[in-house]
Amino acid sequence: MPASCGGFLDEFFPHLYLAIWTTTPWTIPANAAVAVNANLQYAVIKVQYMEDASISSGNKKWKLGNVLKERKKTCLIVASDLVPALEAKWGVKLVIKKTMLGSDLENCRYVHPIDNRECPVVIGGDYITTESGTGLVHTAPGHGLEDYGTGLKYGLPILSPVDDDGKFTEEAAHFSGLDVLGDGNAAVVKYLDEQMAIIIEESYEHKYPYDWRTKKPTIFRATEQWFASVEGFRQAAMDAISHVKWIPTQAENRISAMTSSRSDWCISRQRTWGVPIPVFYHVKSKEPLMNEETIDHIKSIIAQKGSDSWWYMTLEDLLPERYHAKASEYEKGTDTMDVWFDSGSSWAAVLGGLSFPADLYLEGTDQHRGWFQSSLLTSIATRGQAPYSSVITHGFVLDEKGSKMSKSLGNVVDPRSVIGEKNSKEAPGYGADVLRLWVSSVDYTGDVMIGPQVLRQMADMYRKLRGTLRYLLSNLHDWRADNAVSYDDLPMIDKHALFQLENVVKNIRESYDNYQFFKIYQIIQRFVIVDLSNFYFDVAKDRLYVGGSTSFTRRSCQTVLAAHLLSIVRVIAPILPHLAEDVWQSLPFEYIIKDSSTAKFVFESKWPVVNENWLAFPIEEIDFWGKILELRTEVNKVLEVARAGKLIGSSLEAKVYIHTSDKSLASRFHKMCAAGNDADELHRIFITSQVEILPVLKNELIETIPYTGEYIIQEPNKVWVGVSRANGLKCERCWNYTPEVGSLGEHPTLCGRCYRVVAVQPEPVVAAVS
Numbered sequence: 001m002p003a004s005c006g007g008f009l010d011e012f013f014p015h016l017y018l019a020i021w022t023t024t025p026w027t028i029p030a031n032a033a034v035a036v037n038a039n040l041q042y043a044v045i046k047v048q049y050m051e052d053a054s055i056s057s058g059n060k061k062w063k064l065g066n067v068l069k070e071r072k073k074t075c076l077i078v079a080s081d082l083v084p085a086l087e088a089k090w091g092v093k094l095v096i097k098k099t100m101l102g103s104d105l106e107n108c109r110y111v112h113p114i115d116n117r118e119c120p121v122v123i124g125g126d127y128i129t130t131e132s133g134t135g136l137v138h139t140a141p142g143h144g145l146e147d148y149g150t151g152l153k154y155g156l157p158i159l160s161p162v163d164d165d166g167k168f169t170e171e172a173a174h175f176s177g178l179d180v181l182g183d184g185n186a187a188v189v190k191y192l193d194e195q196m197a198i199i200i201e202e203s204y205e206h207k208y209p210y211d212w213r214t215k216k217p218t219i220f221r222a223t224e225q226w227f228a229s230v231e232g233f234r235q236a237a238m239d240a241i242s243h244v245k246w247i248p249t250q251a252e253n254r255i256s257a258m259t260s261s262r263s264d265w266c267i268s269r270q271r272t273w274g275v276p277i278p279v280f281y282h283v284k285s286k287e288p289l290m291n292e293e294t295i296d297h298i299k300s301i302i303a304q305k306g307s308d309s310w311w312y313m314t315l316e317d318l319l320p321e322r323y324h325a326k327a328s329e330y331e332k333g334t335d336t337m338d339v340w341f342d343s344g345s346s347w348a349a350v351l352g353g354l355s356f357p358a359d360l361y362l363e364g365t366d367q368h369r370g371w372f373q374s375s376l377l378t379s380i381a382t383r384g385q386a387p388y389s390s391v392i393t394h395g396f397v398l399d400e401k402g403s404k405m406s407k408s409l410g411n412v413v414d415p416r417s418v419i420g421e422k423n424s425k426e427a428p429g430y431g432a433d434v435l436r437l438w439v440s441s442v443d444y445t446g447d448v449m450i451g452p453q454v455l456r457q458m459a460d461m462y463r464k465l466r467g468t469l470r471y472l473l474s475n476l477h478d479w480r481a482d483n484a485v486s487y488d489d490l491p492m493i494d495k496h497a498l499f500q501l502e503n504v505v506k507n508i509r510e511s512y513d514n515y516q517f518f519k520i521y522q523i524i525q526r527f528v529i530v531d532l533s534n535f536y537f538d539v540a541k542d543r544l545y546v547g548g549s550t551s552f553t554r555r556s557c558q559t560v561l562a563a564h565l566l567s568i569v570r571v572i573a574p575i576l577p578h579l580a581e582d583v584w585q586s587l588p589f590e591y592i593i594k595d596s597s598t599a600k601f602v603f604e605s606k607w608p609v610v611n612e613n614w615l616a617f618p619i620e621e622i623d624f625w626g627k628i629l630e631l632r633t634e635v636n637k638v639l640e641v642a643r644a645g646k647l648i649g650s651s652l653e654a655k656v657y658i659h660t661s662d663k664s665l666a667s668r669f670h671k672m673c674a675a676g677n678d679a680d681e682l683h684r685i686f687i688t689s690q691v692e693i694l695p696v697l698k699n700e701l702i703e704t705i706p707y708t709g710e711y712i713i714q715e716p717n718k719v720w721v722g723v724s725r726a727n728g729l730k731c732e733r734c735w736n737y738t739p740e741v742g743s744l745g746e747h748p749t750l751c752g753r754c755y756r757v758v759a760v761q762p763e764p765v766v767a768a769v770s
Contacts, residue, residue: 005108012044012075012097018110018121019076019086019199021133023206025188026180029114029172030140030159035124035150036102040135043080043100048093065198068092072196077105079135086134090200102128113197114188115173122154142222160221164270181217226268226277226335233380234259240376240386247392247515248445255368255376265377267338274336276310280319281331289330293320344374347387361388365395392515394444400451413450430459433576437462440517440575461525462579465572468528469583471537472565475544476558477588485556487613491679494560496625497536499617500527501564505608506615508571517575524572532564535629539685543678546734548757553678566591567608577602624668627713628685631658635686635721638709642723647706651687652735657705657722658682659694660713669693678753689726689737733758 009016018034036042047068067074068090078086080099087094108121127146128137141151142160151158161171168175168184174191178184192198209218230237237259246252268277278298280289297320301309310318316327323330351358357379363371372391379387398404399411406412416422420429438458442448487495504527511519540561543553565583573580584602591599599605639651648654660666670693672682683691694701697720702708705722713719726737731751740752747755 005105008100008104009044009098009108015073016044016075016077017197018136019078019134020136020138022138023204023208024143024185025192026168026185027140027143028138028188028192029161029168029175030142031112031119031138032141032151032156032159033120033122033139033154034110035122035128035137035139035147036105037079037126037128037135038101038103038106038123040102040128040130041080041099042077042102042105042135043083043096044098045076045078045083045094046097047074047076048095062089063201064090065193065196065200067196067199070196076199077136079130081130082133082135113192113195120154120156122150122156124150143220145220148222158222160223162219162221166219180219223270225266226279228265228267228377228381230262230265230377233377234262236384237376237380240380244386244388245390247390251365251368251391251393254365255372258369259373259376262373265338265341265374267341268335269338270334271336274339275307275342277333277335277337278310278318279333279335280315281333283329283331288333289323294323338374340370340374341378343371344376344378347375347379348382351387356383357386358388359390361391363393365393367393390515392444395447398447398449400449400453402447402449411451413455418455430455430462431578433578434458434462436575436577437521441521443518462576464533465524465528465576466579468532468537469565469569469579472561472568473583473586473588475561476565478549479555479558479562480589481592483555484559484562485552490556490559491553491675491677492621492625493536493539493679493685494556495614495617496621497560498563498611498614499622500531501560501567502611502614505567505571506610509607512574520571520575524568528568535632536560539687542684542687542734546754546757547678551757556677556679562589566605569602570605570608573602627665630713631719631721632686634709634711634719635688635723638707638721638723639688641709642707645707647723647725650735652689652730653726653737654688654723655690655692655726655737656683656686656688657692657694657720657724659697659720660717662713662717665713665717665719666693666695689728694720 020034022028075097076094080096083094083096103123105121106123109118110121111117112119122139124137124139125146128135139147139150139156140159141148141156142158143162148158150156159171161169162180163169166180168178168180170176172184175184175187178187189198189201193201210216211218238256241252241256241259244252246255278290278295280294281287282289298310298318301313301318305313310332315330315332316324318332319327319330347356347358361372361375367373372393375387379385396404397413399413401411403409403411414422415435418430418435419432422429434455438450438454441458441461487498490498504523507523508520511517511523540557543551543557547554565587569580569583580602584599584605591605593599593605635656636651639648639654639656642648642654643651658669660669669682672680672685673691673693675681678684681691683689702722705724707723709721710718711721728737728739729741730737731741731754732749733754734751736751738751740755741750742748744750744752744755747758750758
């Protein structure tokens with residue numbers, strides 16, 4: 001082993017060896033050093049005796065090398081902590097003769113076991129431990145990243161005697177032409193054993209990198225490459241990053257960290273396809289030929305014939321005319337450009353006829369080191385500006401259980417099946433809009449999940465939204481723009497509905513601007529199901545279906561419904577274009593845009609213009625209607641108890657009593673009960689036949705009211721709610737209970753409101769027959 005070691009190990013020569021452990025014997029021909037940990041304690045151990053020549057244990061096969069089989073006088077250097085483990089494994093007695101720190105071994109020199117080169121002992125990194133092996137690491141800078149770093153530190157030769165086919169080159173002497181992962185590996189082991197350089201050979205299960213595409217083990221080689229230096233414009237790139245809008249915001253930290261630590265960019269690859277690097281090499285000296293003249297010549301050829309011309313044209317044709325006489329002295333380079341350089345230059349072609357920079361770049365979270373960074377670097381280097389104004393990064397799609405999709409696991413969700421191109425009972429087709437709705441529903445900044453259950457939920461939400469739009473269309477069948485009621489004349493419930501609508505449109509616009517599509521989904525879901533279906537639509541049915549076709553309250557409601565329809569269909573159009581267009585083609589009226597023309601398609605209608613008048617709904621009214629909605633919820637709770645107690649069936653069979661200690665609120669409730677229109681009356685909002693506001697709670701009255709409830713509407717004010725049977729008889733037309741029923745002679749089964757509607761209907765014309 002050591003040819004020299006500063007004299008402090010001379011007593012063990014010539015039988016002293018460095019004991020290294022490796023899972024890649026094929027890299028031994030490229031060995032340039034042995035690395036130790038400066039802080040570990042090492043020992044010179046002497047092999048005194050050994051047991052049987054071969055040992056096997058379980059599924060592991062151990063084979064002792066010739067150096068132990070033939071009982072050679074041997075001294076080894078290993079990490080002190082590993083001596084007991086090595087003694088047990090080798091089946092020999094190991095006696096510690098001397099100890100030292102790893103730092104003491106630095107710059108000792110040893111003789112290479114294959115070609116007799118002198119090589120140094122060097123200090124490695126934290127990767128050298130006593131968890132396994134011997135504590136000394138074989139170092140081949142030409143075949144490993146950590147080894148390469150150590151090699152640069154100590155100026156070691158970068159040996160890589162392996163060709164592009166994975167076979168040893170002539171530089172590997174005895175092993176030339178052998179496949180390094182096959183016969184070559186075995187040949188190296190055999191040769192070392194013959195040279196008394198193998199202590200033990202064992203089968204060892206360990207992790208090894210495989211190529212993801214071919215599923216074959218990889219071979220790491222240090223080869224000559226083309227590099228682009230980033231040093232000269234790295235700060236400009238960092239400055240540009242801070243002027244880009246990153247979504248999510250933490251993406252800026254990620255790309256900043258990756259860019260700030262980058263000094264060079266390896267732009268060459270050894271592939272059989274790709275854009276060629278247009279360089280020629282001198283056959284003998286291997287000096288590259290690439291200058292402005294050769295580049296311009298190649299550019300003119302590729303402009304006419306494409307990049308494949310590099311591969312099929314002759315060397316003489318590819319060289320400028322003044323090099324033709326020397327063409328035989330050169331050969332074409334076979335390296336291709338890094339594909340990230342290709343894609344990172346795409347902005348130059350795509351934005352050529354468009355505005356620069358691009359409004360948005362969109363890709364997965366793994367592209368901070370890939371496309372986002374390569375695009376940034378190429379653009380900064382050539383134009384001094386980032387090629388994008390905003391960048392969105394998204395996560396990846398997983399199955400419902402959060403597992404990565406795999407064909408072998410059978411958990412892949414095929415978008416074509418979702419939209420119905422590959423329909424089956426197991427995977428019913430939902431249409432493209434449902435898939436788009438799912439995309440809008442998830443927070444794409446992290447990984448997202450999809451599966452049958454998720455899609456069923458999306459389809460259910462889609463049906464509810466479609467049902468809402470059908471409701472709006474069906475109740476506007478007879479409405480025209482000239483039927484609209486002016487905002488100032490609308491009932492308060494309608495003004496409140498328009499205020500809510502305008503807020504929804506405003507918030508959705510902000511979410512679109514910030515690419516927060518999941519917020520749009522949440523806003524629409526709540527607005528459609530809670531604010532509209534559960535309240536406004538529910539309350540509006542009475543005046544839409546019962547009032548006269550041209551009554552004020554019906555027209556005012558239709559005015560609000562038309563505003564909702566036109567706004568909702570336009571704000572959902574980017575996400576649900578098919579549904580939106582379906583609705584637009586079913587509009588019962590024309591929609592006129594600014595130039596007085598009709599918008600025939602939904603995307604011709606433009607985005608809803610903000611109506612500041614609707615947004616100016618008074619704050620005190622906003623607060624009051626919030627309390628009304630809260631009160632309605634509490635009233636419904638008591639109604640449900642009364643229904644369970646068989647007092648009522650329909651809520652129209654009930655009379656509601658309200659008492660509150662808040663005088664201002666009580667006064668407002670009184671006004672609503674006496675409202676001059678059906679829309680704002682409190683019993684219409686509760687969908688009951690009567691509401692009575694009680695100024696005080698008397699025990700004798702409370703005892704006659706079978707169902708009650710109480711809640712705090714605002715500390716310290718409480719609201720008391722009671723429910724009893726409604727007074728009067730049931731109107732057979734509107735089903736409301738009122739004492740008027742039975743008192744109207746011509747129509748004794750109708751209430752006063754229905755009587756007035758029916759009374760004004762024209763008499764049918766009867767034809768005379770002679």
